[in-house]
Amino acid sequence: MMPALSRSAPAQDAVVLLQVAGITKWYGEQRALADVSFDIRRGEILGLIGPNGSGKTTLLETVAGLLPVDAGHVLWQRSSLPQHRRRDVIFYLPDGVRPWDGQHVIHVLEFFASAFGRQAAELDEVTRSVGLEQVLGKYVCALSKGYARRLMLALALLTPHPVVLMDEPFDGFDIRQTREMMALMRRVAAHGRSFTLAIHQLADAERVCDRFILLADGRVCGAGSLGDLRVRTGKTNAGLEDVFLALT
Amino acid sequence: MRSPDKTTVQQASLRALLGKEVRELLSGRALWTMLLLLCPLVGYSFFQAVALYGEASAAARDQPQVATSLSPLDGILVPTFGAFYVTVTLLFPFVAIRALGREKETGALKLLVQLPYPIPTLVGAKLAAVTIAWLIAVIPVAAALLLWRSFHGHLNPLETSNLLLGYLLYGQLIGAIALFAAAISDNSATAAIVTLAFTIGSWVLDFALAGQSGTLGWISRLSLTQALRTFEQGLLSAALVLGMCAAIASFATLAAIWLHPGTSLHKRLARTILCVGVAGTILAAATELRKTIDVSEDNRNSFPAADQRALARLDEPLIITVHLAPEDPRYVDLQRNVLSKLERIVSNVTIHLVTAGQSVIGSAGEESYGEIEYSYGGQAAKSRSTSHREALPLIYGLADVPAPTPQTGEDYPGYPLVADEWIALPWFFVAFPLLLAVAWWWWSRRAPRIPPLFLKNGGQL
Numbered sequence: 200m201m202p203a204l205s206r207s208a209p210a211q212d213a214v215v216l217l218q219v220a221g222i223t224k225w226y227g228e229q230r231a232l233a234d235v236s237f238d239i240r241r242g243e244i245l246g247l248i249g250p251n252g253s254g255k256t257t258l259l260e261t262v263a264g265l266l267p268v269d270a271g272h273v274l275w276q277r278s279s280l281p282q283h284r285r286r287d288v289i290f291y292l293p294d295g296v297r298p299w300d301g302q303h304v305i306h307v308l309e310f311f312a313s314a315f316g317r318q319a320a321e322l323d324e325v326t327r328s329v330g331l332e333q334v335l336g337k338y339v340c341a342l343s344k345g346y347a348r349r350l351m352l353a354l355a356l357l358t359p360h361p362v363v364l365m366d367e368p369f370d371g372f373d374i375r376q377t378r379e380m381m382a383l384m385r386r387v388a389a390h391g392r393s394f395t396l397a398i399h400q401l402a403d404a405e406r407v408c409d410r411f412i413l414l415a416d417g418r419v420c421g422a423g424s425l426g427d428l429r430v431r432t433g434k435t436n437a438g439l440e441d442v443f444l445a446l447t
Numbered sequence: 448m449r450s451p452d453k454t455t456v457q458q459a460s461l462r463a464l465l466g467k468e469v470r471e472l473l474s475g476r477a478l479w480t481m482l483l484l485l486c487p488l489v490g491y492s493f494f495q496a497v498a499l500y501g502e503a504s505a506a507a508r509d510q511p512q513v514a515t516s517l518s519p520l521d522g523i524l525v526p527t528f529g530a531f532y533v534t535v536t537l538l539f540p541f542v543a544i545r546a547l548g549r550e551k552e553t554g555a556l557k558l559l560v561q562l563p564y565p566i567p568t569l570v571g572a573k574l575a576a577v578t579i580a581w582l583i584a585v586i587p588v589a590a591a592l593l594l595w596r597s598f599h600g601h602l603n604p605l606e607t608s609n610l611l612l613g614y615l616l617y618g619q620l621i622g623a624i625a626l627f628a629a630a631i632s633d634n635s636a637t638a639a640i641v642t643l644a645f646t647i648g649s650w651v652l653d654f655a656l657a658g659q660s661g662t663l664g665w666i667s668r669l670s671l672t673q674a675l676r677t678f679e680q681g682l683l684s685a686a687l688v689l690g691m692c693a694a695i696a697s698f699a700t701l702a703a704i705w706l707h708p709g710t711s712l713h714k715r716l717a718r719t720i721l722c723v724g725v726a727g728t729i730l731a732a733a734t735e736l737r738k739t740i741d742v743s744e745d746n747r748n749s750f751p752a753a754d755q756r757a758l759a760r761l762d763e764p765l766i767i768t769v770h771l772a773p774e775d776p777r778y779v780d781l782q783r784n785v786l787s788k789l790e791r792i793v794s795n796v797t798i799h800l801v802t803a804g805q806s807v808i809g810s811a812g813e814e815s816y817g818e819i820e821y822s823y824g825g826q827a828a829k830s831r832s833t834s835h836r837e838a839l840p841l842i843y844g845l846a847d848v849p850a851p852t853p854q855t856g857e858d859y860p861g862y863p864l865v866a867d868e869w870i871a872l873p874w875f876f877v878a879f880p881l882l883l884a885v886a887w888w889w890w891s892r893r894a895p896r897i898p899p900l901f902l903k904n905g906g907q908l
Contacts, residue, residue, distance in 0.1 A: 260709075265557055267711035282709050286561045298555035299467065301474030303895040306467070313463030314562045319898055336894050354558065 213240035216393060217280070217289070217362055222261055222271035224254075224417075231257045232417045235271070239362055239393050244384060246408030247397040248443060254417040255397035256294065259364045262395075263291035290358040294366035294397075297347050300340035304331060304350060307339060311357045322357065328383055329353045344371035352380060356387065366397045381407040405439040415447035459563040461572070468546060468576035475545045478580055479887045481538045483880050485531070485587050490875020492530035493591040496523050497598070497868035504863030514861035518745055519595070520606045525679050527591050528614060532675065534584070535618050540642035541635075542580050543625030546573045547702070548635035560707050570626060570703040574695075577622035581615065587879060594874065598866035603744040606681055613678025616691040620671060621646065623698035630705040646671060681743025686736040693733060697726035739791050745859035750788055753851035754839055758792045761823070761846055765789070765796045768820040770813070773800065780833040781819065788835065821845060 217239040224232040232254050239245055247255050260266040262273060264285030273280045275288055299307050308331070312322040326332050329349040334342060342350065348371040355363050368384075369377045384394055384407065398404040404411065411428065413421040421428050425442065429435055432445040472478055500522040507514035550556040559569060596602060621642070628641035652670040667673070677687050704710075704718045741748040749755055767786065771778035778800075789796050820829050821838070823845040830837055843850045 260557075263561070264709040265560070266709055285709075286563075290561055291557065293554055293557045296554035296557065298553060298558050299471060299550075300553060301549075302467070302470050305895050305897055306470060309898075310463050310467045311562075313460040314564070316459070323898075335897055 213243055215239070216241050216276060217262075218274040218277070219262055220272055220274065222258065222273075223269050224257055224261055224266065225269050230417055232261065232268075235414075235417070235419055237412045237419060237422055239395055240410075241361070241393060242388050242391045243393050243409040244388050244407055245393065245395045246404040246411045247395060247414060248401065248404055248411050248439070249397075249399070249414035249447075251399060253414045255399075255414055256366050257417075258414065259291055259366055259395070259397055260293075263289050263364055265291060288360055289362045289364060290355060290360040291364040292351055292355045292366065292368065294370065296351065297339055297342070298351075298354075300338065302339060303335070304337055304339055304342065305335040307350065308335070308353060308357070311354050315358055317357055325353050325356045328356065330379070345373070345376055348372055349376075349380075352383075356383075361391065362393050362395070364395045364397075367399065368396055369398070369400065369403050377403060401438075401440045401443060411439065413443055413446055421446040461564075461568070464562075464564060464568070464572045465575055468572050469579055471549065472542065472546060472576050472580050473890055475542075475549065477542045477545050478583065479883065481534060481542055481584060482587070482883050484538065485534045485584060486875050486879045486883065488530040488534060489527060489587040489591055490871055490879070493523070493527045493594070493875070494868050494871045496526035497595070497866050497871065501865040501868065504865050507861070507863040514863045515745075515859055517861040517863045518743075518859075519601050519862055520603070520610070520679075520681060520743060523595055523600065524592075524602075524607060524610055527588060528610060528679075531585065531588050531614065532617075535581070535614070535621055536646045536671075537643070539581070539584065539618060539621050540625040540628075540646065541639060542584075543577045543622040544629045544635050544638045544642065546576055547626055547629035547706075548632070548638050551629065551632075552634060556706075557708070560709075566706055567700070567703045570699050570706060573626055573702075574619065574622060574699050577626070578615075578619055581618035581622065584618075585611075585614070587875070590874070590879065591871070594871060595866075598864065600864050600866065601862035605742040606744055609681065609683050609742045610678050612683075612688075613675055616688065616695070617671065617675055619695050620674075620691055620698070623695045623702070626702040627698045627705070630702040649673075680748060681741060681745075682748050683740040683742050684736075685738040686733045689736060690730050690733040693726055693729040697722060697729075700726075737790065741791070748788060748791070750792065750835055750839065751853060753854050754835075755792055757843070757848060757851045758789070758839075759794075760848070761793050761795075761842075763795065763824050763846075765793050765842065766799070766822040767796065768799045768801060768822070770801055770815045770818045770820075777817065777833050784833055785835050785838045 215238045218236075219238065220236050222232050222235040223230070235254075235258055237245075247258065249255050257266065261268045261271075262285070264282040267282070273285065280288065299310075308322060308326060311317075312319075317325075326335070329352050331346065331349050331353055334346050337346075339347070339350065348368070352365075352368065355365065369380060372380060381403075388394055396404070396408065398408075405425065410424050411422065412419055413428070421431060421442070423431070425439060428439075428442045428446065429437055432442050434441055434445060437445070500517070500519075503513070503517055503522070507517060547556075550559055560566065562569075564572075592602060592607070624645050625638065625642045628638040628645075629635065632638040632641060649669075649671040652667050653672050655667075674687060674691060677684050700722050701719060704715055704722060739748075746752075750758065767789070769778065769781065769786075771781065786798055790798070817831050818829050819831065819833075819838070820827055821841050823842060824847070826845045828841045828845055830841055832838060840850055
């Protein structure tokens, strides 16, 4: 098992920023999410864990307000957060998106920076932190999968939102790049931003996340830190993989 | 609820958004391909128009009265814009759809709707970019007009501006429809089908329902093509401009309603119904506007100036009862020569079409068929003529005012010109497309400007 990155503070003591309560979503006759509830705390990295088709992406998109729900609601610091105001506090980074691929990387970054009123120095800092400075003059469509992922991460870091939802953020990175990005997220989270990561690679999740939401067939099967989940399953030395298999 | 950074949200740069939209349009192949196709189309139309105009002008050398009928509006402008019309109708939707469809297909829309711009602003920026694309597309037409001027051809600024305004509104309307179609469709192919259903549907309306009366006639007036004809006739109609602006705003609003993927279907439908209701009300109100300006240099939409002044002084209700079927060519003549001109100049005129809903065959046997009855100040007179030369004296007689004396020096002189049209062919078929291809190549290969901050700290390109 790989060592976990150092965590800034005990997640259970952190302030609850966002509460997701009873989210239910149907696609026609098929239920994608069933009464899903959890919370997101300040400065934590929360892992949304589940196999393909378990509803991770649907859950992130409903929380971000990009998909209508059939039931349930979202609270921001105990006040209702209607769908049209989600983008004020939540930023969602979808998976498999290569945005504005006919444009140069620098133009996409500058557009995001301008949209959020970021200064040139901030853009420069973000660009360097994700290692994009080598490809600023390239078209987005010409980027490798890893650089395209870095670009997406840079866009997320340019936003000022306290809650960032990411769908498969390490997909496309090699092990070294994954570690770099995890360390970067940890540094950002230490300043109070919260990340919720939908991950199907359990080893990655175990290394970077403070807490976990285990999702299977659209239902929450378990929630808490790895220690909490171990206690619940009675497997004191189990890894996330064993805990996940035991609970789902 | 606390928002993370209110000031950032308020300061979101519109310039950056518009720049992004324009770059998106220029980076796609649709605009460049349309321009490459537009060049020969416009060029050939212009070439033919100049040739035909030259033939007519040659005849005017022997018959000076023929020269007065030679107007560059009809002879050059309208045919040249005709090719542009076909392109805007059939190809421009693909350019406009790309402004939104590409983002839907790549998933970038999910990022876009999370930016601190109101959704109407996002759609407005896309419509602005589509308008810029239209301005780029009109360059070949502008080149044709410059070529005409280089032949020492005449162009009336008012006529030309009015025609350009009409085509600009038409282009924006097509663009707004395309954005709406892209907003409701999952992919660009479906959006193209929806948009072409509107544009080609207009042609069907023109062919199938033109000249019909009643509801069918009202439906035929919804044709997008009909809207352009008014501008091509040298008329600036407040009702038409307002109606087109309302239609553009409505389709853009509908696009905004359907853009955000997080809005539930029932909310979208409710807002759509509200939008359509408001648009319908504005369009209905627009039809009540009767203010039109005849901007044609030959005043083809007006009576002679002396008659215009005399008719403008009639303040009692003028009632005209027409016993003609709407599809009867005589009614078309009467409408063009007399009725439409009277409606523009007489403040209180009412026209009754007593055979509305009947056909020529069904009505022609009636004794009164073909009669036009004019009532003014309690008196009435009948005529069967469709010419203003007979109608106006009748009206003057009813109003008991003397017929004005025709004034000399107000006649349209006409602008005959025999030009060497052959120069247009190499320009539009070779030189212009080559220039466009070079511009396209330059745009796709150019290196972006990297801020010095990145270069200074070792960034490599």
